[in-house]
Amino acid sequence: MATQVEEAVVNASQKDINVESMGQEHINLVFALGSENFGVDVNIVREIVRVPPFITRVPNAPDYIRGVINLRGTIVPVFDMELKIGMPSTPLTDEARIVVLSVTDVMFGIIVNSVREVRTIYDAQLESATKLSTAMDKRYVMWVAKPADGRLILLLDITSLFDLDQILVEDLGKE
Numbered sequence: 001m002a003t004q005v006e007e008a009v010v011n012a013s014q015k016d017i018n019v020e021s022m023g024q025e026h027i028n029l030v031f032a033l034g035s036e037n038f039g040v041d042v043n044i045v046r047e048i049v050r051v052p053p054f055i056t057r058v059p060n061a062p063d064y065i066r067g068v069i070n071l072r073g074t075i076v077p078v079f080d081m082e083l084k085i086g087m088p089s090t091p092l093t094d095e096a097r098i099v100v101l102s103v104t105d106v107m108f109g110i111i112v113n114s115v116r117e118v119r120t121i122y123d124a125q126l127e128s129a130t131k132l133s134t135a136m137d138k139r140y141v142m143w144v145a146k147p148a149d150g151r152l153i154l155l156l157d158i159t160s161l162f163d164l165d166q167i168l169v170e171d172l173g174k175e
Helices: 002-021 164-171
Strands: 025-033 036-041 045-050 065-071 074-080 097-103 106-112 114-122 126-128 141-145 153-156
Touching: 025 097, 025 106, 025 153, 036 114, 065 106, 097 114, 114 153
Parallel strands: 036 153, 074 106
Antiparallel strands: 025 036, 025 114, 045 097, 065 074, 097 106, 126 141, 141 153
16 A cells, blocks of 8 residues: 555656656647647636627728627727638638637737647647748747647747737728
């Protein structure tokens, strides 16, 4: 009996050492765009909502701005992530969601094909995005995460992707 307890303590301490050697942890919301997995820092995610049947279009807005929605009394601009990062837009399915984000006190939504999971990613699983060979603008991708399951997750830099003050003033006509 004492041997099993000792083994359990040794195994638990080895797991702690393994996690510590992985570096700092980053918790991300992972979602799908097309056939790719993308992630954003979970700390900027406010909520995830179904795509309503109607999004109010904003006149003269760029294509990647789908429009605005009324989210419990708050007007929230909604962006089509596929168009914003240079992917072809795909038809919305029942799995599509609006991920509502808040960056520097600006709340906005991004349409994603589906929400996959909340995942902890460690520093040891991150690789620089400069090695990517895609048509997507690399300045929007901070890191490529390589979790143990073999998938790749592109971690987006939402602040670079959306110059929010400029978009809200220029494209939505607010001052």
